[in-house]
Amino acid sequence: MRFRGISRALLRALEARALERGNTRCTLTSTETALRFYGSNGYTADGQPVGNFGTSSGYPMSKALVTHTR
Numbered sequence: 001m002r003f004r005g006i007s008r009a010l011l012r013a014l015e016a017r018a019l020e021r022g023n024t025r026c027t028l029t030s031t032e033t034a035l036r037f038y039g040s041n042g043y044t045a046d047g048q049p050v051g052n053f054g055t056s057s058g059y060p061m062s063k064a065l066v067t068h069t070r
Contacts, residue, residue: 007037014026024064029060
């Protein structure tokens with residue numbers, strides 16, 4: 001199912017739910033493999049790599065959430 005937009009749709013749904021709950025920022029720890037995906041979805045590096053995530057480091061990232069008005 002790669003490259004069919006499912007991951008992007010799930011991420012958007014999670015961000016929408018976070019906004020509904022009053023959150024203004026999403027934070028996550030990415031794998032090295034997923035860095036490009038999150039970066040293309042507006043997430044930016046949020047500190048130095050930390051600990052171990054499986055066999056590699058985790059990369060803290062965050063994104064400010066904004067409410068879209070029409």
